[in-house]
Amino acid sequence: MDAGASPDMSGIRIEAITAAHIDSFHRTLDIVAREKKYLSMTEATPLPQTREFVMGMIAKGNPQFVAVTCEEVVGWCDISRHFFPSHAHRGNLGMGILPAYRGQGLGRRLMETTLRAAQKTGFARVELDVYEDNSRAIALYEKLGFVREGIIRRAARIDGRFIDAIGMALLFDEDGSA
Template identity: 35%
Template sequence: MPLHISPLAKSHFEGLRRVLDVIAREKHYLAFFVAPAAEEAYAFYRDILTHNDSHYVALFENKVIGWCDVIRKPQAALQHVGVLGMGVHPDHRRQGIATQLMQTAIAKAWENGLTRIELTVRSDNAAAIALYERHGFTQEGLLRQGFLVDGAYFDVISMALLMEQP
């Protein structure tokens, strides 16, 4: 069965939390080291569905292997801004899955009326930085010692993508 990119559905919640936990435990890509408890994660996913935020999963053999979301900021002056988050299971990286997820999620974010998408990435994650730059994201700032993992500090780069204006 080929790879399939699908909008988030309730049937994906358990598999999505499972892949989130695998990536979190790597302690390299996410700001947490284990997935949230099931009810907390599922409440977050239900909120995404309620607000029609851009959230897609990658399915391989009907199993969630990755995700990309762009979540609108709730503050009134920031309603045009979304925050991108994503991850791909380690067994499925470097196969173009992240690119497919990002393209789909970003297109939906623009369709939802967003005009700016932000993200943060550890400065030592060269592959992710290159991926984001290939998709038009530019570096806007450096958060020195922004991550603390097992007693070691890591700088974090803030990046953003602006919707092209006509």
């Protein structure tokens, strides 16, 4: 898409990720990572590792959804289950959207779909860390019921600058409600 042009949001579909999405997902992940403002990654992992990650998510039944338009992935949201059995009710959420597609409700759509899937697959707690200056992400998380649990001081150091993060979590009740 041309820089500065407004994208058409009407045809964007939210789909469960498949192997066919991986190349495009990798490109989108790399663009968001290289902004060096939002993600722990400052560039995408190499394509083979990204492929392994996605295929692992699919094999484990972890929710991972992508926003797709014109066969291109423009955003994603995923929830990785913790490894140890005593923590297996917990999932870690990550997400990102290409700059031109932000601020138009796509983040909410992606999260609602992914959280619904997480609830169905038995997660009891979804958690995330968000940099304290990421006001749009914090606003979205709070609107969807995430609660601040604490500050992770000096959570990241990017280009020599320390950034604090806010630890947030959403608990699903035992009856399945958020």
